[in-house]
Amino acid sequence: MRSNILAFAVGVGLLQLQEVLPSWPLLAALLLAALPLLWPPCRRARWGRVLVLLASALLGFSWAALLAGQRLLDQLPAEWEGRDVQVVGVVAALPHGFERGERFAFAVESVETRAAVVPRRIMLSWYHGWLEDEWRDGLKIRPGERWRFTVRLKRPHGNANPLAFDYEAWLFERGLRATGYVRPQAAAQRLDDLVLQPAYVIERLRDHLRQSFSEVLGDAAYAGVLIALAVGDQQAIPGEQWRLFRQTGVTHLMSISGLHVTMVAALIGALVGWLWRCSERLLLAVPAQKAAIAAGWLAAFGYALLAGFAVPAQRTLYMLTVVALALWSGRNLGASRSLLLALLLVLLLDPWAVLAPGFWLSFAAVALLFFVGTARLGSGRGWWGVLAAWGATQWAVTIGTLPLLLLLFQQFSLVSPLANAFAIPLVSFLITPLALLFVVVPWPPLLFLAHELLSVLMSGLDWLAAWPLWEQPAPPWPATVLALMGAIWLLLPRGFTARWLGLCLLLPALFWPAARPARGExxxxxxxxxxxxxxxxxxxxxxxxxxxxxxxxxxxxxxxxxxxxxxxxxxxxxxxxxxxxxxxxxxxxxxxxxxxxxxxxxxxxxxxxxxxxxxxxxxxxxxxxxxxxxxxxxxxxxxxxxxxxxxxxxxxxxxxxxxxxxxxxxxxxxxxxxxxxxxxxxxxxxxxxxxxxxxxxxxxxxxxxxxxxxxxxxxxxxxxxxxxxxxxxxxxxxxxxxxxxxxxxxxxxxxxxxxxxxxxxxxxxxxxxxxx
Structure with a gap:
C-alpha cells in the first residue's frame, strides 16, 4: 500500500507539470489502461508489482486531470474582461484591508447583466477614494453578507519570473477564477446582513473575533501576531516583523500552522483524558483514551475552522483524522502508513497542494520526526534526557528540511535551531493557548499576558537576527535529491558506520555556484x-x-x-x-x-x-x-x-x-x-x-x-x-x-x-x- 500511495502522488505531481491538460479521450484511455493492471492476475505476474505501481500513477494523474478540467471550465470568457457586470453574491471570507481599500473573496450567486458569464468564485477589490468616501459611509464589508455589485473583471494573471511565486497557481488552487474591482459610484447594495450557511457563519465569527482582539489590544506592537495565531489572519503583521521571522527561521510559528493545530489537539486531548478519568461513570461508558482522541480531533477540527480552513490546517487535520480513526478502532497502522494515508487524503481532496512549498515542508518535517524516532533522539532520563531529545529533534528537522529550503527559498537561518528551540514551546504551549482561551473566555488580561510573553520572544529574536542568513543560488534538482539522501544518511541511528558521508552529499547543494556569463558575454x-x-x-x-x-x-x-x-x-x-x-x-x-x-x-x-x-x-x-x-x-x-x-x-x-x-x-x-x-x-x-x-x-x-x-x-x-x-x-x-x-x-x-x-x-x- 505504501508504494501505491507514493506512485499515486507521483502521478498527481506529474499532472501539475503539464502545459496543457490531456484531452477527454486520452484521459479515458489512461483510465482504461490503469484499471486492468489492478486485476489480481496482473498483480501476480512477473512484472506485477511494476504494473500496479504504474496503474497507481496513472490513477493519480487521471484523478488530478479530472478535477483540473472541471475547474478550468469555470472561467471568465475573454470577451467579458474589462466590462461592467452586475452580480449578486456573498462575501465568502474575511476581507483584507490594504492602503487604498479592501480585498475579499466573493461567491457569485447570480449574474444580472444579460448574456454575461462570471465564474462562481472571484476575488474583488473595493477601493477607497476621496470621491467615494461619503458615498461609502456605513458600507463596511463583512463576511457572510449578500451584496449586489457592479464589477469589472479580468482573468487570473500574475507576474511571471524565474523561481518566483506563481500567483496564478495560488488563485487556481483556491478556486478564484477571476479578479477585479467594484466599480466606484455604481450601484452597490447590501441585500442580506448574514447568509445562514455554515461556512459564512464561521467567517462572520472569525471577523467578530478579529474585531474583539483589535479592540482589546489597540495599537499594541504584536497585536497582528496574536490575531494571526487565533483566527489565521496575517494581514495585520507588519513587513518588518515578517523580515525578523524569516531571519530567525520561525515564520511557520506566526500563523496557524500544522504544528499549532497538533499542539492544540494534544493539549485538549490530554485535558479531557485527565478529567474523564475522574469519573467512574464516564469511564464505564467510554474509555478515557477514546474520549481523549475524540476531544483532540474535535479541537483540531474547530481550530482549523477558526483558521479559515487554510491549506496547512487542512493537511494537518487530514493527518490527525487518519491517526484518530486508527487509534479509535484499536488498530496500529504504524507511523509511515498513517502519514501516507494522510498524504493520499490530501491529494484526493486537493491535488494542487503539491504546488505549495508548505506541503513539502510539512510532510517532510513529520516524516523526519517519524524517521529518527523518539528512541534515537536522546538517552538518559529526567530533564537532561528531555533536553537532549528536544535538541536532537531540532537537529533532525533542520538538517532534513535544509535541501528543500535551499531549493524553494535559496536561504536558511543559521540560528533557526536555537530560535525554534525556545520559540516553539513559548508560542505553542503558552502564547497560542492564551489567545485561544480569550476566544472562549473574553477576559482582556489573557491577551495582555500573551502579548507580554510575545514581547519577550521578540526581544530574543531581535538578538538572534544579528546573525547572517545563509543565502545562495537555487541548486538544481539532481543536487537537491543528492542533498536529501545525504540528510537521511546523517540522521541514521548511532552505530551506522560512515554517517559523515551524508555531509559530503550535502555539499553540492550548499555550495552550488551561480551561473554567470563567460567573459565578453x-x-x-x-x-x-x-x-x-x-x-x-x-x-x-x-x-x-x-x-x-x-x-x-x-x-x-x-x-x-x-x-x-x-x-x-x-x-x-x-x-x-x-x-x-x-x-x-x-x-x-x-x-x-x-x-x-x-x-x-x-x-x-x-x-x-x-x-x-x-x-x-x-x-x-x-x-x-x-x-x-x-x-x-x-x-x-x-x-x-x-x-x-x-x-x-x-x-x-x-x-x-x-x-x-x-x-x-x-x-x-x-x-x-x-x-x-x-x-x-x-x-x-x-x-x-x-x-x-x-x-x-x-x-x-x-x-x-x-x-x-x-x-x-x-x-x-x-x-x-x-x-x-x-x-x-x-x-x-x-x-x-x-x-x-x-x-x-x-x-x-x-x-x-x-x-x-x-x-x-x-x-x-x-x-x-x-x-x-
Missing amino acids: AWVEVLDVGQGLAVVVRTADHSLLYDTGPLYSAESDAGQRIIVPYLRAHGVRRIDTLIVTHRDKDHSGGVVAVEEALPIGRRLSSVAELQPEPCVDGQSWEWDGVQFSILHPVAADYERKAARSNNMSCVLQVSSAWGSVLLTADIEARDEQALLARAAARLRSDVLLVPHHGSGTSSTPPFVAAVGAREAIIPVGYRNRFQHPRADVVDRYAGSRLWRTDRDGAVRVRLAAAGLSLSAYRSEYRRYWHGQ
Whole structure:
C-alpha cells in the first residue's frame, strides 16, 4: 500500500507539470489502461508489482486531470474582461484591508447583466477614494453578507519570473477564477446582513473575533501576531516583523500552522483524558483514551475552522483524522502508513497542494520526526534526557528540511535551531493557548499576558537576527535529491558506520555556484513587474540593476516581491551599479527594498533626492569585455527644469562583440529627437526596450528606424489602465520581433558567443492553468 500511495502522488505531481491538460479521450484511455493492471492476475505476474505501481500513477494523474478540467471550465470568457457586470453574491471570507481599500473573496450567486458569464468564485477589490468616501459611509464589508455589485473583471494573471511565486497557481488552487474591482459610484447594495450557511457563519465569527482582539489590544506592537495565531489572519503583521521571522527561521510559528493545530489537539486531548478519568461513570461508558482522541480531533477540527480552513490546517487535520480513526478502532497502522494515508487524503481532496512549498515542508518535517524516532533522539532520563531529545529533534528537522529550503527559498537561518528551540514551546504551549482561551473566555488580561510573553520572544529574536542568513543560488534538482539522501544518511541511528558521508552529499547543494556569463558575454533580463520596469544585466563578474519596478502599496513593492528574490536565487550578492532612470514610482518604487537588501557600489540617477551620481551622456565603462554607455540626458537638462520627469530618463546601451541592447526607460518624442540630433550613429542596436511602455508619446518612426532593432521588448502590465501599448505604436515595430512582459513574462536576452538569443519565461515554464 505504501508504494501505491507514493506512485499515486507521483502521478498527481506529474499532472501539475503539464502545459496543457490531456484531452477527454486520452484521459479515458489512461483510465482504461490503469484499471486492468489492478486485476489480481496482473498483480501476480512477473512484472506485477511494476504494473500496479504504474496503474497507481496513472490513477493519480487521471484523478488530478479530472478535477483540473472541471475547474478550468469555470472561467471568465475573454470577451467579458474589462466590462461592467452586475452580480449578486456573498462575501465568502474575511476581507483584507490594504492602503487604498479592501480585498475579499466573493461567491457569485447570480449574474444580472444579460448574456454575461462570471465564474462562481472571484476575488474583488473595493477601493477607497476621496470621491467615494461619503458615498461609502456605513458600507463596511463583512463576511457572510449578500451584496449586489457592479464589477469589472479580468482573468487570473500574475507576474511571471524565474523561481518566483506563481500567483496564478495560488488563485487556481483556491478556486478564484477571476479578479477585479467594484466599480466606484455604481450601484452597490447590501441585500442580506448574514447568509445562514455554515461556512459564512464561521467567517462572520472569525471577523467578530478579529474585531474583539483589535479592540482589546489597540495599537499594541504584536497585536497582528496574536490575531494571526487565533483566527489565521496575517494581514495585520507588519513587513518588518515578517523580515525578523524569516531571519530567525520561525515564520511557520506566526500563523496557524500544522504544528499549532497538533499542539492544540494534544493539549485538549490530554485535558479531557485527565478529567474523564475522574469519573467512574464516564469511564464505564467510554474509555478515557477514546474520549481523549475524540476531544483532540474535535479541537483540531474547530481550530482549523477558526483558521479559515487554510491549506496547512487542512493537511494537518487530514493527518490527525487518519491517526484518530486508527487509534479509535484499536488498530496500529504504524507511523509511515498513517502519514501516507494522510498524504493520499490530501491529494484526493486537493491535488494542487503539491504546488505549495508548505506541503513539502510539512510532510517532510513529520516524516523526519517519524524517521529518527523518539528512541534515537536522546538517552538518559529526567530533564537532561528531555533536553537532549528536544535538541536532537531540532537537529533532525533542520538538517532534513535544509535541501528543500535551499531549493524553494535559496536561504536558511543559521540560528533557526536555537530560535525554534525556545520559540516553539513559548508560542505553542503558552502564547497560542492564551489567545485561544480569550476566544472562549473574553477576559482582556489573557491577551495582555500573551502579548507580554510575545514581547519577550521578540526581544530574543531581535538578538538572534544579528546573525547572517545563509543565502545562495537555487541548486538544481539532481543536487537537491543528492542533498536529501545525504540528510537521511546523517540522521541514521548511532552505530551506522560512515554517517559523515551524508555531509559530503550535502555539499553540492550548499555550495552550488551561480551561473554567470563567460567573459565578453552579457545576460539581460527584463523582469515582469507589471506596469513598470526592472532590468538586470549580468556580466562575468559584475551586476547592474536598471530601475526597481513599481510601488504596489505602502507594504509592498517590486523590490521586495520580485527583484530581491530574483537576485538571491541567481547568486547576485552585490549590485555594482544601480541606475534609477527617473522619478516615476513605476520605475523607482522598489529602490528602498533593494538598497536595504544588497550592497550597492555605484548609483546613477536623474533623481537628486537619491543622492546619486547624475547620469549624463558620455559616461561609459567596461566590465569583463562588455561596454556600457549612457546616452541621455545631457548635462544641460539638469540646469533647466524638465516639463516631465520622463524627459530625464537615463538611457543605457549595453554592447558586446555579439550584439547590443538599448534600454530607454520612459523617454518621449522630444528626447528621441534630441538623441537623433546628437547620437544617431550610436543608437543602432539589436534589441530595443520600447520607450515608455509603448505609449503614444514615444517610439517616433525616425527613432524606431534609427535604432533598427531586430527584437523589441515592451515592459507592460496586463490590461493596464493606460492601455499600453498603443496599437499604432505596435504597428511601427512591424519589422521587429515583438516581446511583451504581460504576455511573455520575463524576457531574457543573451549576448553570447553562440549568437544573440531571446527567450520568454512563460513559454519555458508554461502550466495548464496559465492564461486560463
